[in-house]
Amino acid sequence: MIVAKRKPFEEIKEMLKGYKKVLNVGCGTCVAVCLAGGEKEVDVLNIELDMAGKLDENPIELGAMTIERQCDREYLEALDPLVDDYDAILSMACGAGIQFLAERYPHKPIFPAVDTTFIGVNQGVGWYEERCRSCGSCVLGLTGGICPVTMCAKGLYNGPCGGTNKGSCEIDKDQPCAWYLIYERLSRQGRLDNILKFSPATDWQNQIPRTLIQPGYKKSEEV
Amino acid sequence: MYLLRAIQKGADGVYVVGCLEGTCHYNEGNFRASERVKHVQMLLEEVGLEGDRVRMYNLSSGEGPTFAAYAKEMTEHIRKLGPNRLNK
Numbered sequence: 001m002i003v004a005k006r007k008p009f010e011e012i013k014e015m016l017k018g019y020k021k022v023l024n025v026g027c028g029t030c031v032a033v034c035l036a037g038g039e040k041e042v043d044v045l046n047i048e049l050d051m052a053g054k055l056d057e058n059p060i061e062l063g064a065m066t067i068e069r070q071c072d073r074e075y076l077e078a079l080d081p082l083v084d085d086y087d088a089i090l091s092m093a094c095g096a097g098i099q100f101l102a103e104r105y106p107h108k109p110i111f112p113a114v115d116t117t118f119i120g121v122n123q124g125v126g127w128y129e130e131r132c133r134s135c136g137s138c139v140l141g142l143t144g145g146i147c148p149v150t151m152c153a154k155g156l157y158n159g160p161c162g163g164t165n166k167g168s169c170e171i172d173k174d175q176p177c178a179w180y181l182i183y184e185r186l187s188r189q190g191r192l193d194n195i196l197k198f199s200p201a202t203d204w205q206n207q208i209p210r211t212l213i214q215p216g217y218k219k220s221e222e223v
Numbered sequence: 224m225y226l227l228r229a230i231q232k233g234a235d236g237v238y239v240v241g242c243l244e245g246t247c248h249y250n251e252g253n254f255r256a257s258e259r260v261k262h263v264q265m266l267l268e269e270v271g272l273e274g275d276r277v278r279m280y281n282l283s284s285g286e287g288p289t290f291a292a293y294a295k296e297m298t299e300h301i302r303k304l305g306p307n308r309l310n311k
């Protein structure tokens with residue numbers, strides 16, 4: 001899932017300065033699961049903003065709405081009848097969701113209430129760890145299921161650098177060397193030959209926004 | 224969430240009572256509760272209110288007098304803090 005964290009309250013308050021009526025839109029998928037921007041977090045932030053506004057004698061009127069996914073038009077539609085009642089929109093979705101919202105309502109100022117952080121896994125209640133940097137050419141099949149792009153400080157695709165040090169990475173002795181972990185796992189699986197297979201450097205296609213159409217989903221005029 | 228809402232609605236203080244640490248029927252329930260209370264204290268400070276308006280106390284089920292003592296302590300404490308500034 002996509003993991004995000006709530007922005008500091010001061011930053012949010014500063015962005016909303018001067019707006020009297022704000023709609024806070026939560027997202028019910030990734031950011032709800034990682035406890036950053038779901039229905040409950042929308043309520044908590046609204047209570048904070050409400051209290052701060054009253055203390056500053058500058059009250060804001062707040063609306064709350066959490067939709068299933070902000071990265072999906074189908075769900076954004078539910079906001080259409082509400083948006084024009086507000087001066088600004090605060091979004092608690094990931095960066096993708098926030099932009100999709102902004103695109104749908106280009107006449108409204110949109111503000112992010114979270115910092116989108118990484119693609120990761122849930123290690124325990126409220127504890128998340130990064131696992132993938134969406135490089136676009138996954139090598140997990142060769143690396144025993146350990147991502148070298150994410151876990152190696154230099155994101156190396158082909159073997160460790162000269163700084164690998166008895167299982168630790170040169171940046172910190174508490175940081176395991178990704179390639180050491182890969183070596184260990186492949187060797188336990190008897191698949192060490194994979195480590196010699198060369199993976200061409202990715203062309204980091206993410207320098208321009210990527211588009212993906214799954215096979216069988218092209219619109220007829222594109223076929 | 225309920226704690227925050229209580230303060231938002233004008234409560235001067237709220238305290239949460241959990242069982243003694245380590246004796247929770249759900250193992251971690253009271254540790255989690257105490258983390259949440261700390262979080263709410265931080266949120267209140269962020270907003271500009273006194274975080275100490277919410278507190279957590281722990282006691283076992285047979286401790287009526289301690290419960291009363293905590294209630295008294297909390298009341299004194301809140302009296303010192305004065306009324307919630309949201310109640311104007």
Ligand code: SF4
Pocket residue numbers: 002027028029030031032068069070071072093094095096097098
């Ligand atoms: S908007 Fe972002 S957080 Fe929400 S479902 Fe889509 S990807 Fe996940």
Ligand code: SF4
Pocket residue numbers: 131132133134135136137138139140147148149150
């Ligand atoms: S190699 Fe790593 S960054 Fe690339 S897709 Fe696979 S898990 Fe993600």
